[in-house]
Amino acid sequence: MAEKFIELRGVHVRVGGKTILSDVSFYAERGEILAVIGGSGAGKTTCLRVMTGQIRPVRGEVQVAGIDAVRDREKLEHVLGYVPQLDETGLYYEFSAIRNACLFARMYGIPAREAKRRAREILEVLGFRSEELMKKPVGQLSGGERKRVSICVGLIHEPQVLLLDEPTTGLDAHLRVDVLNYLRNINRQYGVTMGIVSHDLETAEFCDRVAVLEKGHVVIFGNPKEFVRSIQAKYAFILSFEKLTDNDISKIKSLRIVTKVLPVGRRTLKVFIRKIEEPLNVLVDELEKVGLTPLSVTSSDITFTDYFRLTAMEKEEEPYFPRSH
Amino acid sequence: MASINRLLGSITRIAALVRKELEGIIKDRMALIVLVLLPMIITFSLGAYQFRVLTIADYAKVAVINQDTSIGDPNYDFADEFFWELVEKANDSVCIVFPLNDENIANFLLWRGDIDAIIIIPFGFNSHLASNRDPEAPIPVPAYINVTLDGTDLENQGKVIDCLTSAIADFKIRFNFTKDEVIPVITAVMGPTEEQGIDLRVTVPLITPLLLIGGIMILTSQCIVGDVPLRRLLLTPASKSEAVLAKVLAYLITGIIQMVIIIGILSVVYHYQPSGSYVNLVLCLLCISLFGITLGVFISIISNSRLQANQYFIFAFLTLVVIELAVPVADVKNASPLHMAREAIINVASRGLPLYYAMPPMIGLLIYSLALLALSLAVFSMKRSVV
Structure with a gap:
């Protein structure tokens, strides 16, 4: 039986007396891409914050790469990569793509030279063909390019799990497909398990498993192809x-x-x-x-x-x- | 009718907007603090003189050295009488007058800032004044008093001069001297020299900390609240305390650059030279800079938006300036970091004190800085930050 690499079991989250997640359960196996889909206020971003250990559920279990995200949040930092919804919350716009990736790599103790090598490699997989583009300040890049830099930063420390918050929001239709295809490539090339939070149903087409949230409840969970x-x-x-x-x-x-x-x-x-x-x-x-x-x-x-x-x-x-x- | 309706519509909208603004202000605790606390601080500061309780720190300390052994009027010892006249007037002028024998000790105390003035009644005071009591004397023979003032402290200079002039006036009335029989020779030491032109030794100790603290605070007050990707960085093994310490160190380097610019301009353009060593001045400025940085970082941590951080900055900076310039209570002033900074610069740059003597205000600033740093770390660790 394959290993469950992202797993939420009976998770219950309350914020300010209001129930945000109620008995939420879903999982993804190692190497799979999981989509958590829902509309505004469905609780998908809360799910993500629970998985990154930023929010503690009042009940339930959260396992990410075999680590208890509730009790061992610090251990998560090394196995988990994170791509926030808004690029400005995760990237220094005045720095280049390479510089951003290296800065984050240094936080994990990765030597500068190794960080640069990894950054170039990931950026190439993500479609950054020229050195010039890699060295351009992030603020001067297009929305799609910035999103890919964000993904590169999330992957720089070779995490086992990559969580992405609305990676296609704000992008044109063709760029949305591009980003999802790039994610598929990354998933295949590095074998990284992914959790994608999105309001976009289209995302599920690229995923091995999908959980649909509605008002804090999981209403659909399974393999999209089976559905x-x-x-x-x-x-x-x-x-x-x-x-x-x-x-x-x-x-x-x-x-x-x-x-x-x-x-x-x-x-x-x-x-x-x-x-x-x-x-x-x-x-x-x-x-x-x-x-x-x-x-x-x-x-x-x-x-x-x-x-x-x-x-x-x-x-x-x-x-x-x-x-x- | 249509125009009345338009007007009513406009009034309704304005009223709704006013209500929205007021609700915003009421919900914004910082805005309330600025609205209420700032005028309170300024008003109380300006009015505090009337109600203040004077402590020893408020008084200018004056050492009187009586060197006169000359023979004068057989009925009076004028030097002694003048000393008591000074003692009598001292309280009204917020001075403490006490006798001292050794001029060297007095000079040492003045240099260290322990006293604010030395009044020397020189040999001949008695004899000169006695000769003036002869009604046949054609012109008065002046009896000089040598007064040495601490040139770094304008406020206490005023108190000493006030005490001195009142004492001279009353002394002359009491002994029927009607001309310029008693003449004070006043010298301010450690103050600005003539070639410096402007009062650099007085202004530098005030302007430099204002520039350093204000300049660095305006930057650091934005350093956490304005660093949006920091929240993402904190999902890596980087901790909040590491982030804060990194900010403090980075801005300390910026502070050194500011310092070099300030000292450079003062030296090259205004030919300013500190009385003490440059090393001591740099150490002192580093302490001041560190205080500005830690206060700014603290502001940045407690703020929820860039705008709020700006409000906090203005509030903190104005409070420091108001306490330094408008609060006449020495104990309050002495506890103010800006005053400590000013004192520290006076000690190392104007008095040229060695570091050992100049340390107390610098230690005070370091204590404030460490306390702010500890507070910043505690608040930041409790503050929930999600990406």
Whole structure:
């Protein structure tokens, strides 16, 4: 059985008389990437602070790389790397990427020359191709570059676990994907276990395990691929219609090849299809049979975001569209 | 009607904003302290003279050496009478007058700052005054009094001069001297020399600590609260105490640079030269700098924002200045770090005292600095910092 490398068991946190986390449990095994996802006030940053030993839970156990984060916080410093949400809270903007990394490395007693070597190596993995970029003051770098410097600083002491607070917040869509890909590379290259806190469901696609928090409770926890499998679909298509009513959606839902239907716009649906031969042709035929002709049909991936939205929609048991439709 | 509505809307908004500001001030303890405590300190300081209880520290100490053995009026010993006249006037002028025999000891005490003036009644005082009592005498034969003042202390100089002039006036009235029969010859020692032009020996001991303390405090008061990535650094094995000590040491180096600039300008531009050694002056300035640094670091630790740190800085600096310049109570003044700094510079730069004698105010500053450092470490260790 693989070793649980990040583990929260029955964690309960109260701040100022208010319960922030209630019976929170999740884990990640060695070398995995764990995403802790939730909206504002869900308690994800508190989870991170609990994992870094900055906040003591009133109840529950927290283990990070085999260290009790509640009792042995000081031991955590050596096994844990941390990337804060805001780069300005973790980087000296007047220093270069190399200088920042070396400064933090010195805190761990890493000799200057070794620190520089490691910094260059990590920065190269993170896409810093030129020496000039590495020596530029961090304040003059772009948001995506700064985020990568922050990740480099978190990794400089070769931690076993890297925790990241909203690493993609404030970045453009393509930069978000870039950063997550870089994290994947780091995970593969160094075998470092990662915990990513994010409000962005997209993050889960890059992770081996996901915990979704809502108002201090874990509502979903597991492998995102398994959640995706639970949709019981092999294909997904985005259909656009000129006009779409609740009745039309019910007709689509009743088709035998369709497992789930998810509205993605006013006149657009994402339809999940079970494993069949020539799914696109079959889908169009089936739609025509019930009197529906889509304006466009586009093939799409089945993602954890789809699973999450489907689950949320089913839980709320609300009609697909507000009554005005 | 529309314009009235607009006006009412504007008033409502202003009222809401005023309320918001007041709520902000009430919730901000520092703002309340500045609002209430600062005027209290200044007002009490200015009014304290009327209600003060004088202690020995407030009095100017005057040693009187009677060297006169000349023969004068058979009925009176004028030198003795003049001494008692000084004793009588002393209390009103906030002076203590006492006899001393040895001029060398008196000079030593004046140099060390233990006394503030020496009054020597020289040989011939009696005989000269006796000759003036002859109504046929055409012109008065002046009887001189040699007065040596501590030139580093303007406040006590004033007290001694006041005591001296009142004593001379009353003495002359009592013995019916109507002309310039008694003339004081006043010399201020350890004060500014003529070639220095301006009163550097008086101003340097005040301006230098103000510059050093104020200059370094304004930087250090931002050093923790303004160092946002420090919280991230504290997630590494670096401890809070290491961070604070590193700041203090770094700013001590900055303080040395400030020191070199100040001494350099004074020496090169104003040809200022300390009476004592430069080594002693540098040690003294280091103590002053250390106090400014530790006070600034403490301010930075207790502040929750840069703005708050600025408010604390202004509050602390003004308090130091007000105590030094406006509080007439010597015991309060003597406990003030700025006064200690001033005294320390007077001791090493104006009096040229060896380090052994100059130490007490420097030790006082070191005690303040260590206390502030300990307090800073304690507060910082208790302060919750999360990234």
